[in-house]
Amino acid sequence: MEALNEKRGNKSKESTKVSTKVRAQKVGTFLSNMVIPNIGAFISWGLLTALFIPKGYFPNESLAQMVSPMITYLLPLLIGYTGGKMIAGHRGGVIGAVASMGVIVGTDVPMFIGAMIMGPIAGWSIKKFDDTFQSKIRVGFEMLVNNFSSGIIGFTLAILGYLAIGPLVTSVMKVLSSGIEFMINANLLPLVNVFTEPGKVIFLNNAINHGILGPLGVEQAAETGKSVLFILSANPGPGFGVLLAYMLFGKGTAKASAPGAAIIQFIGGIHELYFPYVLMKPLMILAVIAGGVAGTFTFTILDTGLVATASPGSIISVIAMTPKGEYLQILAGVSASIAASFVVAMLILKADRSTTEEDFESNVEKMQAMKAESKGKEVKTTLVSANDELSADTVKRIIFACDAGMGSSAMGASILRNKVKKAGLDIAVTNSAISNLTDEVGTLIVTQIELAPRALEKTPSGLHETVDNFLSSPKYDEIVSKLSES
Structure with a gap:
């Protein structure tokens, strides 16, 4: 009995440890998901910096004027918009950008961390408001309530960001920057x-x-x-x-x-x-x-x-x-x-x-x-398969989806696109982040196996297939063969 109790205790401790790890990973993934869709803007800013600042390849005082406004305003606003949109769609994104403006104006450092805070707060706030009051709005007053609620919430959060969040984040950033500078000077950064x-x-x-x-x-x-x-x-x-x-x-x-x-x-x-x-x-x-x-x-x-x-x-x-x-x-x-x-x-x-x-x-x-665990999801052992339903009549387009919509999905889509083209099939093959999928009939969603439950939840009306290894999966040939039969 003592051995059994000890085993249960160890299992409980292990479960607590895993839960803490998963929570930390989910927070990190959420933060990165606010930046990844905007990487193109970061690269644009980087190229402007590399080319036109006084130490750049082609110094140009006029063009270099874009560098500071982009890092001060554009990039944080994009992050704030994305953070709000992730929680409450376009409406949340707009309020996220407004709220982020408060922390941007209230400080003298690039407010990326502040935007990562204000964007989700804004999205959560507008979502809670809509969940509470949307069903109580009288017919004919929807636009009035929606517009003014967005304005008031955005106005309030912008002031909060200016007075409280901005100065707090500035202090934290200065401490972190000092720590990094110390590590660099002491050769401890490795x-x-x-x-x-x-x-x-x-x-x-x-x-x-x-x-x-x-x-x-x-x-x-x-x-x-x-x-x-x-x-x-x-x-x-x-x-x-x-x-x-x-x-x-x-x-x-x-x-x-x-x-x-x-x-x-x-x-x-x-x-x-x-x-x-x-x-x-x-x-x-x-x-x-x-x-x-x-x-x-x-x-x-x-x-x-x-x-x-x-x-x-x-x-x-x-x-x-x-x-x-x-x-x-x-x-x-x-x-x-x-x-x-x-x-x-x-x-x-x-x-x-x-x-x-x-x-x-x-x-x-x-x-x-492990990738599934890092995203806080339970690993499924059964595949989501629509193999029996696949045909050229039922599939109008194919989307390879992954978490960020960049790396593995781009490669998987490229491999599958080439196979579809060689088979003479007139079906478009693209890639997307799962969060950007829309529920449409006639769409075949291909995902890595651990992402299948999320894809199915996002697009219940679509057809679904999963692959284990996106680089060399026999499922690609199976899909093309099935589509070519009809």
Whole structure:
């Protein structure tokens, strides 16, 4: 009986621990989801900065005037709008932007964190108002109530942001900036990679890069024109080093698939591709940590960084965001990352005396389960399948959907689009974030297996198919074959 009670107690503690972890991950994912849809605007600002500021490639005093208003007003307003829209649609987005204006005007630093706070607060406020009063509005007064409620709530939150949230966030940002400056001056910043690299492998990569490091990097870049924080998580070196080691010293399926994964990861910037290779051997986490630490140490010693977030984490994006005259420093840091992670990964693989082929597919499934957990979702063991209903008559378009609507969905859509085109089918294939899906009859939604419940909830009228590994799934051929039969 005592043993049973002890077992139950341990299980309860473990459950509490997991719940805390999941809650933290969900917060990080929510923050990153406010930034990811606006990455294009960040890149535009980064290019303007790199080209036209006094230290840029083509200094231009007139065009450089756009840099400050974009970082001060445009980017925070976009984040505030997106945060409100995520909770309460367009109406919430508008109030989110209005509320964010309060924190922007009330401070003298770029208010990205403030917008991340005010946007969701505004969305939640307008949603609660609508849920409470929408059914009580008399016929004919809907527009009057909706417009004035939006105006009053936005007005109130803007004042709150100006008087309270803005100054509070400014104080916090100054403390964080001072801490980062101390770590850089003391050459301690590489220690951050001890936490960020394992975090990436358990699918906190977007939360780390866009939810934490990005906003802090913008604050630093506004003062110095560049920030090493932009390259900490986006550095493709650690993952490429691991994949390179598998190419030369791996076994079986992992070795055979590593070259393709390495090219796509390093040039395409989809870091998710190396995660299964790390999960395959838990010690491999030491390789990516070594790569991250070596790269960050090199960046810090050479006093370099990027002008804006490199997204995706591709070597091409990294080079595009490199300040004028600092290509060698950036490439030196990336090369140091590759070398360090490769050496450690090589030692781990050569020390492995097992003669059996590594079960790569099971680790892909493990990766997908961890990704699902990182988003706070229960992993489903049954597939959502519409295979029996697929035909050219029932499917008018195909959408490959993922969480952010960028990396894996873009690749999956590209692969499926080529197969559909080769089969001579006149069906459009696109990619989308799950949050942007609309419920339409005649749409086939293809998702990774762990995202299927969310996609089904968002589009119950559509047809649904799931894949385990978006890079090489037999489901693509099954879908095309089924559509070609009719």
